[in-house]
Amino acid sequence: MLTVVLLLTGAGCLVALFNWRWGILAAILVSLLQDPLRKLIPGAPAYLVMVAMPIWLATVLSAAYSRELRIQRFLNQFPRLGFWLQVFAAYLLIPAAISATYGRNSWLITLLGAFVYGMMFLMMVAGWQYAARGFSPKRVLVFYAVVCSLMLIGGPLDSWGYGEQYAAIGTKALGHVWVTHRVGSAVYMLAGLFRSPDVMGWHASLTFMVAVIMALCFKGPARWFWILVAVWGLPNIWLCGRRKMLSMVPIFVGCYVLLVFRFKKIQKILSATGTALLIGGIGWYVIASLFRSDAVERFYLTTIEQAADSVQTHGYDAAVGTIGQAGFWGYGLGMSQQGVHNIPNVETPRLWQESGPSKIVAEVGVPGNVLYLIMGAVMFITAYHVVRLGQGRDSFYLTAGIFSILVANVASSVVSAQIFGDPLVAFLLAFLTGLLLSDARPGLAPPAGTETAP
Numbered sequence: 001m002l003t004v005v006l007l008l009t010g011a012g013c014l015v016a017l018f019n020w021r022w023g024i025l026a027a028i029l030v031s032l033l034q035d036p037l038r039k040l041i042p043g044a045p046a047y048l049v050m051v052a053m054p055i056w057l058a059t060v061l062s063a064a065y066s067r068e069l070r071i072q073r074f075l076n077q078f079p080r081l082g083f084w085l086q087v088f089a090a091y092l093l094i095p096a097a098i099s100a101t102y103g104r105n106s107w108l109i110t111l112l113g114a115f116v117y118g119m120m121f122l123m124m125v126a127g128w129q130y131a132a133r134g135f136s137p138k139r140v141l142v143f144y145a146v147v148c149s150l151m152l153i154g155g156p157l158d159s160w161g162y163g164e165q166y167a168a169i170g171t172k173a174l175g176h177v178w179v180t181h182r183v184g185s186a187v188y189m190l191a192g193l194f195r196s197p198d199v200m201g202w203h204a205s206l207t208f209m210v211a212v213i214m215a216l217c218f219k220g221p222a223r224w225f226w227i228l229v230a231v232w233g234l235p236n237i238w239l240c241g242r243r244k245m246l247s248m249v250p251i252f253v254g255c256y257v258l259l260v261f262r263f264k265k266i267q268k269i270l271s272a273t274g275t276a277l278l279i280g281g282i283g284w285y286v287i288a289s290l291f292r293s294d295a296v297e298r299f300y301l302t303t304i305e306q307a308a309d310s311v312q313t314h315g316y317d318a319a320v321g322t323i324g325q326a327g328f329w330g331y332g333l334g335m336s337q338q339g340v341h342n343i344p345n346v347e348t349p350r351l352w353q354e355s356g357p358s359k360i361v362a363e364v365g366v367p368g369n370v371l372y373l374i375m376g377a378v379m380f381i382t383a384y385h386v387v388r389l390g391q392g393r394d395s396f397y398l399t400a401g402i403f404s405i406l407v408a409n410v411a412s413s414v415v416s417a418q419i420f421g422d423p424l425v426a427f428l429l430a431f432l433t434g435l436l437l438s439d440a441r442p443g444l445a446p447p448a449g450t451e452t453a454p
Contacts, residue, residue: 001040008033009051016058020066021135023059024126024431025143027052031424032147032203035195036154039173049195049339049423056427060122063129074125078437081382084375085121091371092117092333095364099332103347106332112343113334113363120430127434128441137398137435138217144428145210148203149229154192155200155236159291168193178241182302185295189241201237201245202419206405208233209252213401215275217394227279234283235291243303244416248408253280255404263391263400314415318358323366330365337363338421356413356420376410383433386440395439402436405429 012030016023031052038048063069075082092114100110131137154169163170171177171191178189178197189197211230215223237246253276260272322330331349334340336359340348353359361369383406387399409429413420420426 001037005034005037005041005048005051008037009054012052012055013058016055017062020059020062020068020126021130021132023055023062024130024140027055027059028140028144028424028428029147030055032151035199036151036168036193038195039168044173046339053423056119056123056423060119060126063126068129069122069125070129071122071125074128077440077442078382081375081378084371084378088368088371088375089117089121091368092364095330095333095368097332098329099334102332102335102349105343105346106348108343108346109334109337109340109348110332111334112337112340113332116334116337116426120426123427123430124434124437127431127436128438130431130435131438131441137395137438138214140431140435141210141398142214145207145214145229148207149211149232151193152200152204152207152232152236154194155190155204155239156192156291158190158192159239171196180241180299183295183298185298187241187293187295187299190239192236192239197240197242198245198419199422201240201242202422202425204233204236204240205245205248205252205408208237208249209401209405209408212253212256212276212279213398215279216272216397216401227275227282230279231283231286234279235287238287238291238296238300241296241299243300244412246300247303247307248412251411252404252408255407256401259387259400259404260397263388263396310415314355315357318353318355319361319369322353322358322361326362326365328366330368331362333363335363336360338418354416354418356410356417359417379433383436386437390439393439399436399439402432406433406436 008030012023012026015026034048034051038044038051041048060069075085096110096114099113100107102109130140157163157166158170163172167173169192174195176196178191180187180189190200191197192200194200194203208230211226211233215226215230218226234249237249257269257272257276261269264272326349331351335348336351336353340346340351351362353362357369360372364372383403387396387403390396390399406429409420420429
């Protein structure tokens with residue numbers, strides 16, 4: 001099985017070197033397949049979580065070699081965003097110096113942090129450059145949603161006990177059991193074919209969100225297909241038992257409907273709202289019929305009850321506590337990255353941070369956190385302007401949908417940002433950001449007023 005994994009990685013690298021746009025699809029495919037394949041290998045080695053990394057690297061190198069990774073052109077098109085991106089990048093030299101001199105072999109962590117930030121920026125530029133003749137931005141989302149929806153069969157199979165018979169299902173092969181007793185009864189969190197409930201829940205949520213977008217982008221039988229895919233995602237979100245993943249659904253739907261309400265005619269608003277209600281109604285019927293549990297339901301209801309406390313505790317209080325622990329300048333670049341503990345013979349601080357704000361403060365300090373917030377605000381405004389300027393195009397439903405996906409993920413990260421340490425999650429979100437911004441790329445977008453009914 002290890003040979004199969006290595007062959008998939010090698011094949012993905014060859015595909016990426018031949019055509020970097022196909023390399024994006026290859027990297028997504030191998031990143032999704034790595035979890036069940038890893039669980040089939042004795043010992044389930046942790047390093048296989050990074051098995052798709054060479055494909056992502058080959059994709060970036062191929063794009064650079066073909067001279068299509070046009071960084072300067074990207075920065076020039078969005079001068080305000082480009083300015084703050086460069087300011088933040090320059091500031092990272094300070095936390096890089098701190099982590100590189102922290103202790104024994106800590107420079108390895110500095111390299112990891114620089115690699116993650118650099119790759120996310122390059123993937124955003126790649127997303128901005130992706131659209132070309134024969135390569136529609138929809139292609140990536142459709143490919144991801146189809147492959148991921150097939151893998152989500154692991155959720156129901158896990159709930160029906162097949163994880164005891166097949167190593168690829170559940171987390172038995174990893175030696176972990178996710179369970180909480182917060183509501184007085186055991187709530188088991190399922191992982192299906194993925195390595196953890198968080199990972200399955202995030203992919204189920206993204207599959208749902210992409211399917212909703214596609215349901216509004218297509219007509220006829222294709223629309224009904226995507227409605228069914230969206231419905232399919234909801235039970236898997238329910239089964240993962242992770243409140244932060246479920247919370248992304250209403251945030252996404254609310255943001256998407258608001259954008260349609262803001263920029264579209266009444267018939268399009270009714271269509272979007274009706275589609276959302278139909279998906280939600282059918283999805284709840286499936287959950288209630290096959291997977292409903294009083295304990296799980298009570299657990300999810302605490303999301304609303306504890307929302308304000310969670311934001312206060314994990315957002316503000318955790319960030320303030322981190323400043324008191326790590327100091328004004330933080331621990332340094334890379335220190336809060338996921339998987340640092342797997343680097344052998346490296347001295348690191350004792351980190352407990354889970355939320356996005358606390359992890360950022362721990363890594364880049366107070367000045368870096370301020371710059372990060374400014375950069376994020378400029379990114380939000382820039383993305384919103386791209387959506388607004390594209391309101392008369394067919395691409396509106398796609399860009400508005402990606403915008404809503406990003407908003408849902410940012411909102412979730414305030415409470416917990418651990419999932420964003422997954423390379424696929426981090427790189428895919430950066431790539432989607434670039435896809436959204438590409439709608440404003442000169443010479444790419446058709447003139448306003450060419451919209452046809454979705």
